[in-house]
Amino acid sequence: MSNFIQDKQKQGFQEEQDILQILNNLPDGLFTMDMAGMITYFNAAAEEITGLPVSDAIGMQCRQVFNSPACDTDCPLQRIARAEKEVYNREVTVVRTDGKEVPSICSFSRLRGPNGNVVGGMEVFIDISDRKHLENDIRLSERKYRRIFEGSKDMILIISRDGAIKDVNQGGVDLLGYESKQELLELSSVEEIYENPKHWQVFQKQIRRDGFFKDFEAGVKKKDGTRLHCLLSGTADRGKDGEITGYESIAKDITARMDAIRSFRKRHWELWLLNSVAFAMNKARDLDEILETALKKVLEVLKLSSGGIFLIDHDKPAFSLRVQKGLIDGDGTHMPRILLNDEALMRSLLKKNLTLDPEPIFPPFKATLTDGDSGNSADLTCFLITAKKKASGFLSFVVPQDRDLTTGQDYHLLGSLGNFLGGAIENARLLQAVRENREDLKRLTAKLFHSQEEERRRIARELHDEAGQALTGINFTLETIEKGLSTENDNVKKLIADAKKQINRTYQEVRRMSYSLHPALLTDLGLEPALESYLSSVSKHSGLDIDFKMMGFEDRVDPAIETVLYRLSQEALTNALKHSRAKHFRLSIIKGYPQIIFLAEDDGIGFISGEFDQPKHGLGLLSMKERAAMLGGNFSLRTSPGQGTRIRIEIPIIEETHA
Numbered sequence: 001m002s003n004f005i006q007d008k009q010k011q012g013f014q015e016e017q018d019i020l021q022i023l024n025n026l027p028d029g030l031f032t033m034d035m036a037g038m039i040t041y042f043n044a045a046a047e048e049i050t051g052l053p054v055s056d057a058i059g060m061q062c063r064q065v066f067n068s069p070a071c072d073t074d075c076p077l078q079r080i081a082r083a084e085k086e087v088y089n090r091e092v093t094v095v096r097t098d099g100k101e102v103p104s105i106c107s108f109s110r111l112r113g114p115n116g117n118v119v120g121g122m123e124v125f126i127d128i129s130d131r132k133h134l135e136n137d138i139r140l141s142e143r144k145y146r147r148i149f150e151g152s153k154d155m156i157l158i159i160s161r162d163g164a165i166k167d168v169n170q171g172g173v174d175l176l177g178y179e180s181k182q183e184l185l186e187l188s189s190v191e192e193i194y195e196n197p198k199h200w201q202v203f204q205k206q207i208r209r210d211g212f213f214k215d216f217e218a219g220v221k222k223k224d225g226t227r228l229h230c231l232l233s234g235t236a237d238r239g240k241d242g243e244i245t246g247y248e249s250i251a252k253d254i255t256a257r258m259d260a261i262r263s264f265r266k267r268h269w270e271l272w273l274l275n276s277v278a279f280a281m282n283k284a285r286d287l288d289e290i291l292e293t294a295l296k297k298v299l300e301v302l303k304l305s306s307g308g309i310f311l312i313d314h315d316k317p318a319f320s321l322r323v324q325k326g327l328i329d330g331d332g333t334h335m336p337r338i339l340l341n342d343e344a345l346m347r348s349l350l351k352k353n354l355t356l357d358p359e360p361i362f363p364p365f366k367a368t369l370t371d372g373d374s375g376n377s378a379d380l381t382c383f384l385i386t387a388k389k390k391a392s393g394f395l396s397f398v399v400p401q402d403r404d405l406t407t408g409q410d411y412h413l414l415g416s417l418g419n420f421l422g423g424a425i426e427n428a429r430l431l432q433a434v435r436e437n438r439e440d441l442k443r444l445t446a447k448l449f450h451s452q453e454e455e456r457r458r459i460a461r462e463l464h465d466e467a468g469q470a471l472t473g474i475n476f477t478l479e480t481i482e483k484g485l486s487t488e489n490d491n492v493k494k495l496i497a498d499a500k501k502q503i504n505r506t507y508q509e510v511r512r513m514s515y516s517l518h519p520a521l522l523t524d525l526g527l528e529p530a531l532e533s534y535l536s537s538v539s540k541h542s543g544l545d546i547d548f549k550m551m552g553f554e555d556r557v558d559p560a561i562e563t564v565l566y567r568l569s570q571e572a573l574t575n576a577l578k579h580s581r582a583k584h585f586r587l588s589i590i591k592g593y594p595q596i597i598f599l600a601e602d603d604g605i606g607f608i609s610g611e612f613d614q615p616k617h618g619l620g621l622l623s624m625k626e627r628a629a630m631l632g633g634n635f636s637l638r639t640s641p642g643q644g645t646r647i648r649i650e651i652p653i654i655e656e657t658h659a
Contacts, residue, residue, distance in 0.1 A: 037075075196219060531566065582602035
């Protein structure tokens with residue numbers, strides 16, 4: 001019996017030891033107390049949490065262990081006395097012996113004796129420091145998120161899987177122009193805020209494929225229908241199974257940026273238009289080509305299909321359509337007719353003496369164009385073209401009803417273009433006047449040279465015929481007188497002989513002058529014999545080495561060209577003799593279709609080409625240039641100090657009129 005009792009005692013002791021071992025290995029703190037609150041057991045986890053050694057904790061009051069105000073206000077033993085719940089969970093802060101506070105969750109249970117009476121209690125407490133840190137982090141993150149969410153000026157949307165708006169920040173409410181968040185949340189779907197509802201489907205598809213979308217440009221509608229240009233980004237919210245449960249989206253309003261970009265592009269197009277017109281003005285001298293370029297470019301910039309440019313002809317008076325696109329479809333046999341809706345304005349513009357004060361742009365006006373071939377008519381919006389206080393014409397466009405050119409940048413562009421084209425038209429007309437004056441000058445110069453040649457020819461003929469014959473007659477008369485004198489009149493015979501010599505010298509000088517004015521060889525035999533005779537004579541008397549050749553002249557050319565080439569040769573040789581101090585002079589005249597090339601070169605001292613306009617060199621050279629221009633030729637000069645002079649003239653070939 002005693003052995004049985006001993007075995008039972010041993011068995012009970014072993015079980016108690018096993019239980020204590022289990023309690024000691026628990027991760028949670030645990031201690032027991034009697035009804036007086038005195039600690040009777042304290043496990044290792046409780047020791048670690050509180051910082052109290054087991055030896056010190058045994059026998060202490062529980063409130064001393066926790067050192068928490070909650071123990072004074074809500075003691076578990078007092079709750080037992082009040083017959084309240086058997087298990088009581090509460091959150092307390094355990095103050096360790098080192099002063100560190102450890103947040104904990106406590107669970108209290110009654111301990112009963114063999115007869116069922118409450119003999120004490122058991123306190124289990126768990127260190128929830130990590131959970132508290134996590135909760136604090138979560139709360140901090142939540143506050144940050146809400147601060148960002150509500151403080152952002154961009155629109156942030158929380159969207160359900162089916163497209164319902166679950167939440168939106170105040171920035172989104174303000175951006176879309178709604179009165180409250182609730183009003184926006186009551187929309188049936190997020191599709192209602194997109195200008196193109198298909199964008200929502202595109203976003204869903206892209207998120208399913210990539211998990212996100214970023215910087216997608218889309219149009220968003222405000223409550224009043226105003227369009228906003230937004231840059232959208234978004235991600236998907238997923239559940240534990242990985243399935244999409246909703247979406248988060250951020251929309252940044254870039255309307256102002258896009259407007260600035262469009263304005264920049266518009267200004268770029270405007271500058272491109274003006275530059276294109278300026279380039280056409282520099283490249284082309286033809287007014288119609290300039291106007292056609294301007295019309296083409298402005299229609300492209302304004303995205304219009306039909307328009308034209310009318311110029312004012314004050315001599316008729318009338319408006320003439322100089323260039324057009326899309327206005328006239330007929331064969332052009334009948335001129336179109338344009339009538340301004342404002343008759344008083346039409347009469348004013350056609351007046352020669354109309355004076356306009358300069359303005360950046362004049363008010364547009366309406367006109368009606370009637371096509372004489374088809375009988376169709378078109379309503380035009382017109383913008384005046386002015387220059388130097390005068391109306392030159394106007395730009396006209398067929399403008400759709402939903403388009404307004406009378407305000408904004410298009411309006412100012414047309415004002416700039418009107419002033420720009422006014423200057424172009426004025427310059428083109430001035431250039432045309434200069435060209436006409438040059439042609440008149442060329443004709444007058446040709447007539448002058450022709451008259452000069454005719455006068456020279458007449459004087460040469462009179463010198464040769466009249467003066468030459470008169471001198472010959474005088475000479476014969478003197479010979480007759482000389483024969484009739486007796487030998488006693490030796491002094492008279494001597495005087496007669498001297499007179500005859502003087503007459504012969506005068507006759508030779510008259511012949512030389514006659515030849516210089518207009519050589520008979522040039523008329524009778526042609527250019528080459530006349531030049532050979534002239535150059536040979538000059539070389540003989542001046543000592544200048546002259547090399548002359550003509551090539552390609554199987555037949556004679558036009559007499560006018562022969563005369564010009566002869567005079568050019570005279571001028572070139574005269575300049576070489578007077579100014580160059582040359583020892584060698586080379587003259588080449590080459591005929592090759594479609595031009596005759598005249599080359600005159602010397603090895604003289606040359607001169608600075610800028611002195612071409614100086615009297616020393618300029619008169620002869622200018623005469624050569626004018627004679628060449630008279631026949632439509634080109635004159636070029638190459639010279640420099642110490643390097644001689646080279647003259648090259650190219651004259652178009654004229655059909656021969658003299659054989």
